[in-house]
Amino acid sequence: MAKDINQDKFTDETQLKLQIFAECFREWIPVFIHDLYTKGVFIFDFFAGTGKDPDGNYGSPLILLNEAKGENCKYCNVVKKNNKKIYFVFNEKIESKQNELKQNIEEYLETCKKQNNCGENCIYQYRCDQKEFKDALQDELLEKYLHEKDYAKFALLDQYGFSQVDEQVFSKLISSPKTDFIFFISSSFINRFKELPQTKRYIDTNKIQFDEERPMDCHRLITDYYRNLIPEDKEYYLHHFTIKKGANYWGLIFGTSHSFGMEKFLRVCWNNDPLSGESNFNINNDYSEDSLFYDKNNTVKKQSIKNEIKDKILSSEITDNITGFKFTLKNGCLPELFTEVVKELEKENIIKRTGELNYSSTQIHRVDKYDISLVGKI
Numbered sequence: 287m288a289k290d291i292n293q294d295k296f297t298d299e300t301q302l303k304l305q306i307f308a309e310c311f312r313e314w315i316p317v318f319i320h321d322l323y324t325k326g327v328f329i330f331d332f333f334a335g336t337g338k339d340p341d342g343n344y345g346s347p348l349i350l351l352n353e354a355k356g357e358n359c360k361y362c363n364v365v366k367k368n369n370k371k372i373y374f375v376f377n378e379k380i381e382s383k384q385n386e387l388k389q390n391i392e393e394y395l396e397t398c399k400k401q402n403n404c405g406e407n408c409i410y411q412y413r414c415d416q417k418e419f420k421d422a423l424q425d426e427l428l429e430k431y432l433h434e435k436d437y438a439k440f441a442l443l444d445q446y447g448f449s450q451v452d453e454q455v456f457s458k459l460i461s462s463p464k465t466d467f468i469f470f471i472s473s474s475f476i477n478r479f480k481e482l483p484q485t486k487r488y489i490d491t492n493k494i495q496f497d498e499e500r501p502m503d504c505h506r507l508i509t510d511y512y513r514n515l516i517p518e519d520k521e522y523y524l525h526h527f528t529i530k531k532g533a534n535y536w537g538l539i540f541g542t543s544h545s546f547g548m549e550k551f552l553r554v555c556w557n558n559d560p561l562s563g564e565s566n567f568n569i570n571n572d573y574s575e576d577s578l579f580y581d582k583n584n585t586v587k588k589q590s591i592k593n594e595i596k597d598k599i600l601s602s603e604i605t606d607n608i609t610g611f612k613f614t615l616k617n618g619c620l621p622e623l624f625t626e627v628v629k630e631l632e633k634e635n636i637i638k639r640t641g642e643l644n645y646s647s648t649q650i651h652r653v654d655k656y657d658i659s660l661v662g663k664i
């Protein structure tokens with residue numbers, strides 16, 4: 287049985303996981319509270335715990351509540367002005383933990399209302415369930431919320447181990463409209479116990495080619511397993527972040543159907559890992575930052591994706607900026623990397639651009655499209 291995460295002070299690795307949850311949600315929430323086409327947001331924390339560790343450090347439920355109001359409550363004002371709704375659904379299956387959670391949430395909200403003179407005007411509505419996760423996911427009301435096209439949904443699935451986010455759950459999440467999610471998974475355990483029927487019941491490990499020489503890649507490979515579950519004709523983005531703890535590798539997987547969602551998550555990852563945007567250690571054996579050879583703009587990851595982009599442009603598989611940006615995002619890099627390659631090829635007179643010329647590389651869903659052709663082939 288897994289050790290109760292809320293019983294001891296959160297470890298550094300748990301704190302990092304929580305920090306990434308917080309940063310991810312901090313990027314997510316303003317998009318939807320400012321969006322006039324979104325009536326409100328639902329935030330699901332399916333494995334909520336008690337809300338704190340014994341030192342009072344916030345766990346995911348209080349982190350989400352805290353982030354949702356924004357710095358100096360700036361989002362509360364937007365939500366009130368635009369008459370939006372923010373609903374939280376917390377779930378914790380152990381009764382004693384759920385009771386503690388309810389108490390911690392009430393205390394948090396009381397303090398928040400007092401500090402900000404909100405009285406009864408609090409923007410939050412919340413529900414605290416005590417269900418087995420799979421039952422919570424099948425709850426009639428929750429199913430209805432998940433299918434709401436006018437509401438944005440953020441789902442946090444901080445499971446123990448790997449048994450809860452199976453193929454069925456993953457498919458449900460990726461097919462729910464306007465729904466982004468982030469989940470935790472104990473990738474090392476899957477690698478270690480890949481032959482056991484108890485593991486294969488949840489993850490078809492026959493489809494994963496683990497490399498015994500590179501255990502640090504296990505979380506990447508598990509993300510690829512989930513990636514392969516996405517129907518080919520569906521535009522969807524997944525990215526991963528590996529957290530090394532001792533000899534073990536845990537991980538986070540974020541999913542979104544919108545390029546902007548992935549741009550935002552990738553910024554969080556690259557801020558935490560300037561070498562590869564995907565781990566809390568030097569996963570690609572890059573030169574360290576204190577080495578003479580360290581070059582922030584040419585790390586192993588960036589160089590390898592730049593080379594792939596270059597090859598795809600030269601073989602005319604990529605013939606416009608939007609396709610190029612999406613390729614770059616799907617390979618775990620920020621869109622500006624694509625623009626860097628375009629500038630280089632243009633300078634070397636290898637390509638020409640036509641159409642709405644620009645070098646914009648953020649919010650790619652809004653960027654004007656230009657075409658790319660090979661010089662000499664025009």
Ligand SMILES: C[S@@+](CC[C@H](N)C(=O)[O-])C[C@H]1O[C@@H](n2cnc3c(N)ncnc32)[C@H](O)[C@@H]1O
Nearest residue numbers: 291333334335345346378379417418419444445
């Ligand atoms: C990793 S902890 C989550 C910690 C929490 N996110 C935090 O930041 O403190 C997983 C939590 O999910 C609960 N849990 C485990 N299995 C569950 C299930 N099948 N359904 C619902 N809750 C479950 C556990 O009791 C535990 O509190």
